[in-house]
Amino acid sequence: xxxxxxxxxxxxxxxxxxxxxxxxxxxxxxxxxxxxxxxxxxxxxxxxxxxxxxxxxxxxxxxxxxxxxxxxxxxxxxxxxxxxxxxxxxxxxxxxxxxxxxxxxxxxxxxxxxxxxxxxxxxxxxxxxxxxxxxxxxxxxxxxxxxxxxxxxxxxxxxxxxxxxxxxxxxxxxxxxxxxxxxxxxxxxxxxxxxxxxxxxxxxxxxxxxxxxxxxxxxxxxxxxxxxxxxxxxxxxxxxxxxxxxxxxxxxxxxxxxxxxxxxxxxxxxxxxxxxxxxxxxxxxxxxxxxxxxxxxxxxxxxxxxxxxxxxxxxxxxxxxxxxxxxxxxxxxxxxxxxxxxxxxxxxxxxxxxxxxxxxx
Amino acid sequence: xxxxxxxxxxxxxxxxxxxxxxxxxxxxxxxxxxxxxxxxxxxxxxxxxxxxxxxxxxxxxxxxxxxxxxxxxxxxxxxxxxxxxxxxxxxxxxxxxxxxxxxxxxxxxxxxxxxxxxxxxxxxxxxxxxxxxxxxxxxxxxxxxxxxxxxxxxxxxxxxxxxxxxxxxxxxxxxxxxxxxxxxxxxxxxxxxxxxxxxxxxxxxxxxxxxxxxxxxxxxxxxxxxxxxxxxxxxxxxxxxxxxxxxxxxxxxxxxxxxxxxxxxxxxxxxxxxxxxxxxxxxxxxxxxxxxxxxxxxxxxxxxxxxxxxxxxxxxxxxxxxxxxxxxxxxxxxxxxxxxxxxxxxxx
Numbered sequence: 001x002x003x004x005x006x007x008x009x010x011x012x013x014x015x016x017x018x019x020x021x022x023x024x025x026x027x028x029x030x031x032x033x034x035x036x037x038x039x040x041x042x043x044x045x046x047x048x049x050x051x052x053x054x055x056x057x058x059x060x061x062x063x064x065x066x067x068x069x070x071x072x073x074x075x076x077x078x079x080x081x082x083x084x085x086x087x088x089x090x091x092x093x094x095x096x097x098x099x100x101x102x103x104x105x106x107x108x109x110x111x112x113x114x115x116x117x118x119x120x121x122x123x124x125x126x127x128x129x130x131x132x133x134x135x136x137x138x139x140x141x142x143x144x145x146x147x148x149x150x151x152x153x154x155x156x157x158x159x160x161x162x163x164x165x166x167x168x169x170x171x172x173x174x175x176x177x178x179x180x181x182x183x184x185x186x187x188x189x190x191x192x193x194x195x196x197x198x199x200x201x202x203x204x205x206x207x208x209x210x211x212x213x214x215x216x217x218x219x220x221x222x223x224x225x226x227x228x229x230x231x232x233x234x235x236x237x238x239x240x241x242x243x244x245x246x247x248x249x250x251x252x253x254x255x256x257x258x259x260x261x262x263x264x265x266x267x268x269x270x271x272x273x274x275x276x277x278x279x280x281x282x283x284x285x286x287x288x289x290x291x292x293x294x295x296x297x298x299x300x301x302x303x304x305x306x307x308x309x310x311x312x313x314x315x316x317x318x319x320x321x322x323x324x325x326x327x328x329x330x331x332x333x334x335x336x337x338x339x340x341x342x343x344x345x346x347x348x349x350x351x352x353x354x355x356x357x358x359x360x361x
Numbered sequence: 362x363x364x365x366x367x368x369x370x371x372x373x374x375x376x377x378x379x380x381x382x383x384x385x386x387x388x389x390x391x392x393x394x395x396x397x398x399x400x401x402x403x404x405x406x407x408x409x410x411x412x413x414x415x416x417x418x419x420x421x422x423x424x425x426x427x428x429x430x431x432x433x434x435x436x437x438x439x440x441x442x443x444x445x446x447x448x449x450x451x452x453x454x455x456x457x458x459x460x461x462x463x464x465x466x467x468x469x470x471x472x473x474x475x476x477x478x479x480x481x482x483x484x485x486x487x488x489x490x491x492x493x494x495x496x497x498x499x500x501x502x503x504x505x506x507x508x509x510x511x512x513x514x515x516x517x518x519x520x521x522x523x524x525x526x527x528x529x530x531x532x533x534x535x536x537x538x539x540x541x542x543x544x545x546x547x548x549x550x551x552x553x554x555x556x557x558x559x560x561x562x563x564x565x566x567x568x569x570x571x572x573x574x575x576x577x578x579x580x581x582x583x584x585x586x587x588x589x590x591x592x593x594x595x596x597x598x599x600x601x602x603x604x605x606x607x608x609x610x611x612x613x614x615x616x617x618x619x620x621x622x623x624x625x626x627x628x629x630x631x632x633x634x635x636x637x638x639x640x641x642x643x644x645x646x647x648x649x650x651x652x653x654x655x656x657x658x659x660x661x662x663x664x665x666x667x668x669x670x671x672x673x674x675x676x677x678x679x680x681x682x683x684x685x686x687x688x689x690x691x692x693x694x695x696x697x698x699x700x701x702x703x704x705x706x707x708x709x
Contacts, residue, residue: 019392037392058392065388077386078409131466168580168621174536177543177585179577181536208654211694212613219690225573225613227534 008047015043019055033066033076034089041095045331048322056096063089064104071109071116081113082127087139090146091330094338102341111149114140122157123175133174134165138187141194142328146335148342148350159197162188166201169225170209182213182223182236189243190327198247210244213237242326370400372407376420382406383413444475452524465537469544472521476500476548479513499550511552518554521545526561533565534574543581555586563601570605576614584625595626603636610646616655631666634659650688653679657695661702668708676702 019040037059044051065077066089072081073089093101117125117136124136137158144150164176165188171180172188192198213221213233221233325335339347371377384406387394397405411421448471458464480501506514522545528538546555559582565575583598584590602619605612623630637656640646660676663669677699684695 040392055392058390061388062391065386065391077388078383078412129470131463131469167577168625169577169617173577174540177547177581178540179536179574207694209617211691214690216688216690224534225617226571227573 012044012047012049015040019058032085032088034063034073034085034092037062038088038092038095041092042330045095045334046322046324051096056098056101059092059096060101060104063093067104067106068113069109071106071111071113080127082130083114083117083124083136083139083143084126086110086113087143090143091328094146095330095334097334097337099341102338105147107147107149110143110147111151111154114144114149114154118154120157122159122161124158134162134172134184134188134191135174137162138191138194141191145194146328146338146342148339155195159192159195159200162192163200166206168205170202170205170207171213179224180209182221182233182240185210186236186239189240193243193246193327198243199250201247203247203251207244207248210237210240239326239329370403371423372403377407380407380410383409385409444471444478448472456528465541469541472517472545473500473548475517476514479517480506480510500548501550503550503552514549515552515554518545518549518552522554522557522561529565533569533572536574539574539578542578546582547585551586551588555582558582558586566605570609571612571614573614576618580618580621583622590622590626592626595622595628598622599633603633606640606651607643610640610643610649610652613651616651620655620658629662630655631659631662634663648687650683653683653687657683657698661698661705664702664705664707668706670707673702673705673707 018036041051041055041059063073066073066075066079066085068074068079068081070081072083072086074081075085090105093104114124116128117130117140119125119132122137123132123134124140125132126136141150141155141158144154161176162172165172165174165178165184167173167178167180169180171182172185173179173181174184189198189201192200212225213223214237215222215229218229220229221237222229223233223236323332324330325332328335330338336347336351339351343350372380372382382403385402448468477500503511503514522542525538525542525545528535529542532538546558559579562575562579562582565572566579569575579598583594587594599619599622602615602622605615606619609615619633620630623632633655637652637659640649640652646652657676657679660672660679664672664676680695680699680702684692684699688695
C-alpha cells in the first residue's frame with residue numbers, strides 16, 4: 001500500500017536554506033522578523049533537529065537589536081513594539097532556551113509595554129494606538145505567562161472581553177460582533193486557557209462550531225462557515241481540539257470519548273498528501289505553487305493530529321513529531337525549561353497551573 | 362484619487378538634501394537577512410532619520426504615506442491637516458491593500474477624529490481610544506442632535522458605508538471591511554442607517570446565499586440596531602431564515618442564524634420542530650445534515666424537558682443517521698452526542 005511519508009530531511013533543508021538569505025519577495029515580511037526567527041526555530045524543533053549553536057547565537061543578536069527601548073519587540077530594528085512580534089520573539093528565545101537567550105528579554109519594560117496596550121474593557125491593542133482584537137489578548141498573555149509578569153491589572157476583564165467575542169455561531173470573532181473565525185477562535189480559547197477561564201464560553205455551541213469546520217470531502221479545515229479548505233486552518237482549528245478536549249473533560253466527560261471531535265486520519269492525510277511540496281515546506285493547498293513560509297504551521301497542525309491523548313500517526317512511523325505545548329506553541333521541554341528559569345522554585349506549581357500535562361503520550 | 366506617479370525618487374529631491382539616512386542596524390550576522398531592494402532600504406533609512414529626530418514636518422508626513430500608520434496619525438494631528446483629504450488617500454490605499462489591518466484601522470481613527478471635530482462639545486469618546494463596535498460607547502446620542510447636526514452625521518455615515526460597500530464588491534467576505542462597517546454603524550449611535558443594513562444584507566444574500574459574513578452582519582444589525590432584539594424582529598428573522606432554508610436546505614449559514622436568533626430571543630429550538638420534520642419529506646432536504654442536526658437538538662431538549670424515552674430514541678436515530686449516513690466526517694462528534702443522550706433521566 002502507498003505509504004504517506006513526512007519528508008523530514010527535505011523540510012529541514014528548506015528551512016535551513018532560508019536562514020542565510022531570504023529572497024526579495026520576503027520584503028513584505030520585513031516588519032515580521034521575529035516571526036521568521038520563530039517559524040524557523042520552531043519548525044526545526046518540531047522536526048527534532050537540534051538547533052545549531054551558530055543559529056542560536058545569531059537569533060539572540062538579531063532579537064537584541066529588535067527589542068524596543070520602551071519594551072516589547074518590534075518587527076525589525078528601530079520599529080515600534082507590536083504585541084504579535086513580541087510573542088514571536090519571546091517564543092523564539094524560549095526555544096533556544098539558554099541563559100543568554102532568556103537574558104535578552106527586559107521584563108520590566110515588557111510589563112510596561114503590555115500595560116500600555118491593555119484597555120479598560122479587558123482587550124489589548126496590537127500596538128500603542130493600534131487596532132484591538134483577540135490576537136492581542138493571546139499574544140500578550142502568552143508572553144507574560146512565559147516570562148512570569150502576569151499581574152491582576154494585566155488580566156482584569158480579559159476573560160470577559162474574550163467571551164464577548166463568541167458569536168451566535170459558537171466560534172469567536174476578532175472582537176465582539178464580528179464573524180466567527182478559526183484564527184481568532186484559537187487565540188481567544190488559548191488566552192482563556194492561560195487565564196483558567198474557558199468555562200466562560202457556551203460549550204455546546206463552541207463544540208459544534210469547531211467540529212463543523214472539518215470539510216466532508218477533503219478532510220482539511222475551513223476557517224469560517226461556507227469558506228474553502230486551507231492548510232493554515234489545520235493549525236488554527238486543529239489547535240482548538242486539545243484545549244476543547246480538556247474543557248469537556250472538566251465538564252464531566254470521561255477519558256474514553258475525548259478522542260471524538262474530529263477525524264484525525266482525514267486531516268493527516270490532507271496535510272501529508274496534499275500540502276507537502278517537493279522542494280520542502282508545506283503549503284495551503286495543492287493548487288498553490290508559491291510557498292509562503294507556513295512550514296511550522298503545517299507541522300504544528302500535523303502534531304495536533306498526532307499527539308493528543310494517545311499518539312496516532314498516519315503513514316510512516318517516522319512521521320512522528322516532537323511534543324508541543326498546545327497553548328504556548330513551543331516544545332513541552334522548552335516550556336518547562338523557561339518556567340524553571342523565570343519562576344524559580346514556584347515553577348512546578350505554575351507548570352501544573354497552565355496544564356502542561358494536557359498532552360499525554 | 363489617483364496617486365501621482367513620480368519618476369524621481371523622493372530622496373533625490375532638493376527638500377530631502379539635508380537629511381542623512383540611517384542604515385538599519387541588524388547587528389552582526391543577523392538571522393534571515395532579507396535581500397531588500399535598494400529602493401526599500403533607502404526609504405527605510407530616511408524614515409529612521411525622521412523618527413530619530415522626531416521631525417514633525419510636511420516631508421515627514423509625505424514619507425509616512427510610504428511607511429507607517431501611527432507616526433502618520435500623530436503628524437496629521439500635529440500639523441492640523443484636512444482629514445477629508447486623508448480619507449481620499451486611504452480610499453486609494455484600500456484598493457491597493459484591501460487586507461491590510463493597519464490601513465483599515467487608520468481610516469477608523471481618522472473618521473473618529475472627524476466625528477469629534479464636528480461636535481467637540483458632545484463627543485464622549487476620544488478618537489484616539491481604540492474601540493470596537495460593541496465595546497465602545499457611541500460617540501453621542503443621535504436623537505439629541507440638532508436637525509443640522511443629524512444631517513451632517515448621516516452624510517458622513519452614508520459615505521463611509523458606501524465606501525465599505527465598494528470594497529465588499531471586490532471581496533464580499535473581507536474581514537476588515539466588515540469589522541470597520543460594524544464600528545461605523547455603532548460609533549454614531551442609534552441613527553436611521555441601521556434599518557438600511559437589513560436591506561443591504563438581503564441584497565448580498567440574494568447574490569450569494571452562502572455568504573456567511575452577510576448573515577453575521579444581519580445578526581449584528583438585528584440585535585444591536587434598535588437597541589435590542591424585539592419580538593417582532595424574532596418573528597421576521599425566523600421567517601427570513603426559514604424561507605432561505607426551504608430554497609437551499611444544505612446551506613449551513615441560515616441554520617446557525619435561525620437557531621442563533623431563537624436563542625437570543627429566549628425562544629426554544631422546539632418551536633421549529635414542525636418546520637424541520639416537514640423538510641424530511643422534501644428529498645433534497647432529507648440529505649441535508651443540518652435538518653438532522655437540528656432535529657437532534659430539538660428531540661434532545663424535548664427528552665430533557667419531558668423526561669421522554671420516546672424523544673431520546675428519536676434523538677438517537679438522528680445521531681445515527683448523521684454519524685453513519687449524511688455527515689460521516691463528524692461521526693466521532695455525533696457518536697459522542699449519542700453517549701450524552703444516554704445520560705438523560707427519563708420517566709419510567
